[in-house]
Amino acid sequence: MQSPSPFARIGTRGSPLALAQAKLVRSLLAKAHGLAEETIEIEVFSTGGDRSQAENTTLSAIGGKGVFTKEIDEALLAGRIDIGVHSSKDVATAMPPGMVLAAFLDREDVRDAFISVSVKGIDNLPEGARFGTSSIRRAAQALRLRPDLRIVPFRGNVHTRLQKLLDGVADATLLALAGLNRLDEAHRATAILDPDDFMPAPAQGAIALAIRTGDQRLAEIVAPLDHAPTHSAIAAERAMLAVLDGSCRTPVGALSGLSGTMLTLKGEILSLDGQTSFRAEAQGSDPQVLGETVGKDLIAQAGEDFLRRWSH
Numbered sequence: 001m002q003s004p005s006p007f008a009r010i011g012t013r014g015s016p017l018a019l020a021q022a023k024l025v026r027s028l029l030a031k032a033h034g035l036a037e038e039t040i041e042i043e044v045f046s047t048g049g050d051r052s053q054a055e056n057t058t059l060s061a062i063g064g065k066g067v068f069t070k071e072i073d074e075a076l077l078a079g080r081i082d083i084g085v086h087s088s089k090d091v092a093t094a095m096p097p098g099m100v101l102a103a104f105l106d107r108e109d110v111r112d113a114f115i116s117v118s119v120k121g122i123d124n125l126p127e128g129a130r131f132g133t134s135s136i137r138r139a140a141q142a143l144r145l146r147p148d149l150r151i152v153p154f155r156g157n158v159h160t161r162l163q164k165l166l167d168g169v170a171d172a173t174l175l176a177l178a179g180l181n182r183l184d185e186a187h188r189a190t191a192i193l194d195p196d197d198f199m200p201a202p203a204q205g206a207i208a209l210a211i212r213t214g215d216q217r218l219a220e221i222v223a224p225l226d227h228a229p230t231h232s233a234i235a236a237e238r239a240m241l242a243v244l245d246g247s248c249r250t251p252v253g254a255l256s257g258l259s260g261t262m263l264t265l266k267g268e269i270l271s272l273d274g275q276t277s278f279r280a281e282a283q284g285s286d287p288q289v290l291g292e293t294v295g296k297d298l299i300a301q302a303g304e305d306f307l308r309r310w311s312h
């Protein structure tokens with residue numbers, strides 16, 4: 001006897017955070033369509049980003065584009081799954097042709113959390129303290145405030161990084177509050193950082209649903225989960241990042257949101273040591289145009305040389 005074909009098949013990475021996000025999507029989809037959760041399958045994929053946990057590499061160095069999505073993208077395009085569930089900030093701005101980010105869940109908290117077992121905030125760290133992060137954005141933003149900090153590479157999933165702190169590998173780290181919230185680990189945060197000092201990564205805190213371009217059935221299935229303000233904000237932040245993408249070794253922060261009916265976008269780029277930074281801000285109604293405007297403003301301020309300097 002043939003088993004009934006599932007209503008939809010979700011593809012996800014296997015980290016606890018990715019699984020929590022996939023289960024949230026399954027639950028929301030089941031509710032939206034009045035179905036039992038068992039009618040929606042979850043298939044787990046190991047991506048290059050999961051396999052390459054070498055401590056001395058930053059993500060941009062291990063290949064950047066699609067390192068957390070490639071295997072899921074391929075399964076989606078081949079029709080083995082119907083929906084790729086991703087952390088939006090891990091999705092490359094240049095996606096493979098044939099797929100589209102069709103829906104974004106209501107955004108979680110966008111801010112970064114400061115976590116330490118010894119001190120309350122970044123200002124309280126002793127001179128020369130070890131700051132664990134493999135994110136060039138977080139390193140640059142931390143060094144801007146505290147040039148004395150020593151950056152130590154810090155990879156692995158959220159629980160691995162929390163354990164490394166307990167093991168004394170570093171004195172402090174930063175993690176996205178969104179991920180901590182989804183894993184019920186927000187109590188680990190010793191401070192929540194002001195997004196003006198620590199502008200989040202473009203698209204941080206938003207879950208994206210990828211489907212095949214032109215798949216009308218799936219477009220209708222995921223539509224009820226789409227949160228329009230989040231969709232616009234992520235579109236603007238990703239459009240800004242796309243303008244800057246030639247220089248994938250430049251630390252970039254972005255934050256967009258609605259003020260009234262208008263979309264506001266703030267963007268920032270920094271030198272790796274955090275000692276030089278540029279900011280731009282604009283308002284608009286078209287996310288794509290807004291993102292391009294802010295991205296081009298940043299390039300005009302910084303100069304092509306600034307971007308090229310870090311682009312290897």
Ligand SMILES: NCc1[nH]cc(CCC(=O)O)c1CC(=O)O
Pocket residue numbers: 087088089090174175176177178179203204205206207
């Ligand atoms: N691959 C790292 C990653 N991708 C998405 C999140 C957090 C969740 C989110 O931004 O939605 C994290 C962990 C972190 O930065 O702390």
